[in-house]
Amino acid sequence: MSAIAVSRFLLSDLYRSQRAVVPIIIQAAILAILFGGDPGPLPAPWAASALALYPIAAWLGIVVANTEDPIQRHVTVVAAGGVGRVVGGILTLALAGDVLLSLISVVWPMVATHYPHPPSVVALGLGGHLVCAVTGTAVGLLCARPVVGKVGWSLLAAGTVVVVTGTQSHVPPVGTVVRALTSGGPPGSGAVVGTGLVIAAVLAVLAAGVSAAVALRSG
Amino acid sequence: MRLEGVRKRYGRRSPEVLAGIDLDLEPGRPVVLRGGNGSGKSTLLRIAAGASSPSAGRVVGRPRVVGYVPDRFPAQLRMPVGAYLRHLAAIHGAGPDAVREATELLAEMSFSAGVGTPMLQLSKGNAQKVGLAQALTCGAGLVVLDEPWSGLDAESSPLLSARLDAVAAAGTTVLVADHTAHGPRLAGATVLRVEAGTVRPEEAPPPxxxxxxxxxxxxxxxxxxxxxxxxxxxxxxxxxxxxxxxxxxxxxxxxxxxxxxxxxxxxxxxxxxxxxxxxxxxxxxxxxxxxxx
CATH class of the missing domain: 3.30.70.2040 (Alpha-Beta Plaits)
Incomplete structure (x- = not known):
């Protein structure tokens, strides 16, 4: 319960600070460019929107994790009865953002283009976006406070990790999933996306654990 | 609640901030920590409150609900005071009564901003009052306050003392760092001095x-x-x-x-x-x- 209360608290302040608006607008602009003309049959066009979502989700993760000043965060950690619940709240809110942006990215070409989209293709697209977004959240949590203190270093670190891991088509989970989408979802793509989802979820939980441990050690 | 052999260092090569602290805390018997700047008081409070973990040693029997106010309550959030108090009450697991009580406590302490004022526009003293309001009304079994009187005006200071006396009398464990004359005057207070990472009884409590x-x-x-x-x-x-x-x-x-x-x-x-x-x-x-x- 406390983790959800923390999520709502952070969302309430993010809504007022509007710091999450820029990454969301950039993703929307990318979708408008990608799916504006004739992107070609699905799921191949989703490879680009999923890959774009990777750094955007990392950015959002940093924004959510950095909502509170470090000292104010101590107050919230004590109120919640443990750093785990606060990091859990941060992770919950970031994952909610991931799901929202993935849904928008998947639905956009289904509405804007006339290409067929059977359920299996949609599932592949949605899974692919979630893999990239959740991995991005993990990167964001690892590059935000309290692990990386200054926001400039956070963006530099996250950018480097995203470029290195996102552009190698053999590196799971983002590289392999994007390759499966680019090649039009050949047989076995479902397994690639499924494995990717598991890896992404594990990475996100590990990143949250590191964030919590660093918070307690340095607090 | 008890701190057993608590030590803290921030990094392998940095010096120890706390060098083995044993401290018993009992409901109704406030403990007041005194000591110079950088003596480790704030670190000790954060560990007792659960915002930080000790490098060695442990904290036993911390109550489930804890209220904490840091030495300077940072007001960087954009949400209004009322929203902050509502969210903090929810995070504490306290009901709407806690929000009402917190608003009343603010009014009592002559809080000069409105509940609609964004947190980041608050003065130091008003931010401090919001911090105290959330910590003292959440139904905490342990209240940890870091220099709570330092930012308060002359009218609010005795009110805070009276409130802490009432909270302690109601069975809450109170741990306070203080360098003013207010802390040692709390009813039944034990005054301890933090020095070089250890605690010892204060020799001559100021009469x-x-x-x-x-x-x-x-x-x-x-x-x-x-x-x-x-x-x-x-x-x-x-x-x-x-x-x-x-x-x-x-x-x-x-x-x-x-x-x-x-x-x-x-x-x-x-x-x-x-x-x-x-x-x-x-x-x-x-x-x-x-x-x-």
Missing amino acids: VDEVTVIELAGDGDPRSAVRSLPPGSESRVVPGPGPASWRLRLRVSSADGDAVLAAAIARGATVLSVRREAVAVPAPPRRRVEARP
């Missing part, structure tokens, strides 16, 4: 006594409002704004304050203000000045 300063107003003869005063009291009458009105300032020992106040109210006097003032003991012989009513 203090208190007087209650009461300001009254009324019409007619001030003697009809205050018939008699306990020995050792001081009084001073000045004319009020109206033709037959007066203002009266009384200094009575805190033990007698309530009785004098109740009698004056019963006889129709208006209470302008009541506050506590510290007096060093032994008090110098008090001179009677001006007319006694």
Whole structure:
């Protein structure tokens, strides 16, 4: 319960600070460019929107994790009865953002283009976006406070990790999933996306654990 | 609740901030930590509250709900005060009663901003009051306050002391760092000194006594409002704004304050203000000045 209360608290302040608006607008602009003309049959066009979502989700993760000043965060950690619940709240809110942006990215070409989209293709697209977004959240949590203190270093670190891991088509989970989408979802793509989802979820939980441990050690 | 052999260092090569602290905390017996800047008080409080983990040692029996106020309450959030108190109550797991109580406590402490003011526009003192309001109304079993009196104005300080006395009397464990004279005067307080990462009992707790300063107003003869005063009291009458009105300032020992106040109210006097003032003991012989009513 406390983790959800923390999520709502952070969302309430993010809504007022509007710091999450820029990454969301950039993703929307990318979708408008990608799916504006004739992107070609699905799921191949989703490879680009999923890959774009990777750094955007990392950015959002940093924004959510950095909502509170470090000292104010101590107050919230004590109120919640443990750093785990606060990091859990941060992770919950970031994952909610991931799901929202993935849904928008998947639905956009289904509405804007006339290409067929059977359920299996949609599932592949949605899974692919979630893999990239959740991995991005993990990167964001690892590059935000309290692990990386200054926001400039956070963006530099996250950018480097995203470029290195996102552009190698053999590196799971983002590289392999994007390759499966680019090649039009050949047989076995479902397994690639499924494995990717598991890896992404594990990475996100590990990143949250590191964030919590660093918070307690340095607090 | 107990701290056992608590040590803390921030990094392998940095010096130890806390070098093995054993501390017993009991409900109703506030512990007041004193010590110079950088002596490790704040670190000790964060570990006791659960915002930080010790490098060695452990904290046993921490109550489930804890209220904490850091030494400077940072107000960087954009949400209004009311929203912050609602969210913090939810995070504490406290109900809507806690929000109402927190708002009342703010009003009592003469909080000069509104509940609609964004947190980041608050002055240091007002932010401190919001911090105290969330910590003291969440139904905490442990309250940890870092220099809570330092940012408060003269009117709010005795209110906070009274509130902490009430909270402690209700069975809450209280741990406070303080360098003012207020902390050691909490009822039943144990004063400890933090030095070089260890705690020891404070050798000579500063002897203090208190007087209650009461300001009254009324019409007619001030003697009809205050018939008699306990020995050792001081009084001073000045004319009020109206033709037959007066203002009266009384200094009575805190033990007698309530009785004098109740009698004056019963006889129709208006209470302008009541506050506590510290007096060093032994008090110098008090001179009677001006007319006694």
